Amino acid sequence: MCCPPWNTDEEFEDDDRGGEMPILKTFCSICNPHSHCGINARVENGRLIEVEGMLEHPANEGTLCVKGAASLQYVYAKNRLKYPMIQRGERGSKNWERISWEEALSVIASRLIEIRDQYGPESVIFFAGYPKWFRPFLQRLAHGFGSPNYATESSVCSSSPTVAGKLTYGYFGRPDLPKTRCLLNWSSNPFYTNSTLTRSLLDLREKGVKFISVDPRLSSFAEKADLHLQLRPGTDGALALGMIRVLIEEKLYDRDFVEKWTLGFDELVDYIEEHPLEWAEKMTGVQKEKIREAARLYGMTKPAALMTSASSTTHHLNGFQNHRAILLLPGLTGNFDIPGGNWVEPITYLYTTSGAPTNEEKIRLVKTLKELPPRIGEDRFPIWCRYYTPEAHSMAIPFQIKSGKPYPLKAFIGFGLNYRMWPGSDFFKESLLSLDFLVNTDLFFTDTCQWMDLVLPAATSFERTELKHWNSKYLMLTSPVINPVEKSRSDLEIIFDMARHLGLENLFWNGNVDAAIDELMAPSNYTAEELRKCPEGTYVRNPLKSGYKKYEKSGFPTPSGKMEITSTILREAGFDALPIYREPRHSSLSKDPSNYPLILNTGSRLPMFIHSEMHNVPWCEELRKDPLLDMNPSDASERDIGPDDWVWLETPRGKIRVKANLTETVLPGVVHMAHGLQEPDVNLLIEPDYLDPISGFPGFKSLRCQVTKVD
Numbered sequence: 001m002c003c004p005p006w007n008t009d010e011e012f013e014d015d016d017r018g019g020e021m022p023i024l025k026t027f028c029s030i031c032n033p034h035s036h037c038g039i040n041a042r043v044e045n046g047r048l049i050e051v052e053g054m055l056e057h058p059a060n061e062g063t064l065c066v067k068g069a070a071s072l073q074y075v076y077a078k079n080r081l082k083y084p085m086i087q088r089g090e091r092g093s094k095n096w097e098r099i100s101w102e103e104a105l106s107v108i109a110s111r112l113i114e115i116r117d118q119y120g121p122e123s124v125i126f127f128a129g130y131p132k133w134f135r136p137f138l139q140r141l142a143h144g145f146g147s148p149n150y151a152t153e154s155s156v157c158s159s160s161p162t163v164a165g166k167l168t169y170g171y172f173g174r175p176d177l178p179k180t181r182c183l184l185n186w187s188s189n190p191f192y193t194n195s196t197l198t199r200s201l202l203d204l205r206e207k208g209v210k211f212i213s214v215d216p217r218l219s220s221f222a223e224k225a226d227l228h229l230q231l232r233p234g235t236d237g238a239l240a241l242g243m244i245r246v247l248i249e250e251k252l253y254d255r256d257f258v259e260k261w262t263l264g265f266d267e268l269v270d271y272i273e274e275h276p277l278e279w280a281e282k283m284t285g286v287q288k289e290k291i292r293e294a295a296r297l298y299g300m301t302k303p304a305a306l307m308t309s310a311s312s313t314t315h316h317l318n319g320f321q322n323h324r325a326i327l328l329l330p331g332l333t334g335n336f337d338i339p340g341g342n343w344v345e346p347i348t349y350l351y352t353t354s355g356a357p358t359n360e361e362k363i364r365l366v367k368t369l370k371e372l373p374p375r376i377g378e379d380r381f382p383i384w385c386r387y388y389t390p391e392a393h394s395m396a397i398p399f400q401i402k403s404g405k406p407y408p409l410k411a412f413i414g415f416g417l418n419y420r421m422w423p424g425s426d427f428f429k430e431s432l433l434s435l436d437f438l439v440n441t442d443l444f445f446t447d448t449c450q451w452m453d454l455v456l457p458a459a460t461s462f463e464r465t466e467l468k469h470w471n472s473k474y475l476m477l478t479s480p481v482i483n484p485v486e487k488s489r490s491d492l493e494i495i496f497d498m499a500r501h502l503g504l505e506n507l508f509w510n511g512n513v514d515a516a517i518d519e520l521m522a523p524s525n526y527t528a529e530e531l532r533k534c535p536e537g538t539y540v541r542n543p544l545k546s547g548y549k550k551y552e553k554s555g556f557p558t559p560s561g562k563m564e565i566t567s568t569i570l571r572e573a574g575f576d577a578l579p580i581y582r583e584p585r586h587s588s589l590s591k592d593p594s595n596y597p598l599i600l601n602t603g604s605r606l607p608m609f610i611h612s613e614m615h616n617v618p619w620c621e622e623l624r625k626d627p628l629l630d631m632n633p634s635d636a637s638e639r640d641i642g643p644d645d646w647v648w649l650e651t652p653r654g655k656i657r658v659k660a661n662l663t664e665t666v667l668p669g670v671v672h673m674a675h676g677l678q679e680p681d682v683n684l685l686i687e688p689d690y691l692d693p694i695s696g697f698p699g700f701k702s703l704r705c706q707v708t709k710v711d
């Protein structure tokens, strides 16, 4: 039997009623865990009919971005997955058959047990893309099954900066925005990627807080900055070292801190003495006077905070060391772990600092790493694997599938898998298709789902119970505000049920989700029952107090106990201990850039999408219909390209057809394209192996390309 995997109901039509209906409390979890906006929902006859921002919620105070405002179109999207489905015949044949949950889970369990018996549990990969809320439980399932290979999308997002912070300070802190007087924002555009911060940032600006923006593009944040350093993509390390030179030359650094608490300052001084500001100007393209001005503004305004992005600085082949160079700035200027600087608060649950301690690690890790075989990527990216949470490295997966070394991989159990996340996405897809068994759980019948053996329909945040922690010391445990669409289910229930079919129910509280939440929240004395009594959420009682300058009590949690300008760990591993600057492999300064003279900068997001999500939602899709390539008018005129002309964007790996958007927001010599589109897929243009040797992060943001007009 063949049936369509998408919703065949008539397209949803907006219904402007509301009024007397009770307001149900929930939140939007479409984007990153630091946002997640409180929502007031209205429901009629079991159908969601209206959403609005929850005024009393500290994350969004009544606002919603376009994605959240389009929640109805998201929940009732035409391509929503409605049933568990199995693909009969060849992958990609579209011969889908609807099956029951019981049958789907039985098929999955029997195939996984078969594969485990034949090849070992490590041959099965458990992968989490977006959303992130169920991750500790998926890792528990992987480890309970015996596989070390729990992998996530964090292999290309946030983990490289996290590890860079660990190697330098042992931990790192977010910018303490309410108390800062100067914000150095290094390549992040929170107006697009973390829109719940927008209001507070604009308020800071109105209060006279100084903004410095470092960004290869004139972003909407950079437009508001006192100073914008528009650097050549991938030269962040050279710029940071140039600023450090000024801080040292002009004695704007914190000498007490440096003497007592740093390792490697003399090596740093030697290096920067050999690298004058003229060098930094040549590398970055930023005038030396501007570098000096930025260093003075950051070094002389106290307190000053550094804001970095989860990936912009590290999506280069030299990104890890570039990021380390940037991270030296708060320590050298005495802005580390102080009010208004970069304040270190403990992560309590899923990347957030809610102040409510949890048993997250205990839930995640039911086996020690010593009890498990080596993870994928441990041989190639040992530092990342050792100093990030114990995950497998997703970027190493296709290479191990191809080589079968150190052991073969046979099955992939995905939750929110998008094969186009990988550089050289065709290479990843091809390697994925060589596996014996492929499953994906998703909200929508995506491009990736087409290639699976089995797909499982997930529920949105409106249809499930979800526990959420916020940095603003706020907690929420939601109840579904509508029944799941058709046969979709909460990811957590799916994981618990997979565990039952694999004989692991004892590890999963015998299917009792509330018991799992009770255990998770035990260190802060909350129970699921208590949290449910506050459907709108609650401020954490007695949140953990962090204090400042914690290193003064027990030193930094690094090998030397100091802030490591020269990293002991990197030195021992054979890498540069000092974050010296090296040009990326695809540099515009290479000897022969003649065929590919431009630099392609990609991997960025637009505010109406989140990576590959929301392109199926009309309100969002209407805001950006064409695949636009931002290009400086001077580069366009050299190529006889006019506004809105269709052009070929080409690298040595291939070419895609895109539309020229002539704009001064990008520098001459640089073109920019946002990521996440299914077609044309910009990741096809990147070599699969174009990876930072330390972090394994792909060089999405600086590779050589050419642009020509389509005839």
Ligand code: SF4
Pocket: 028, 029, 030, 031, 032, 035, 036, 037, 060, 063, 064, 065, 066, 067, 068, 069, 194, 195, 196
């Ligand atoms: S998508 Fe928009 S509304 Fe939803 S959590 Fe993110 S910022 Fe908030």
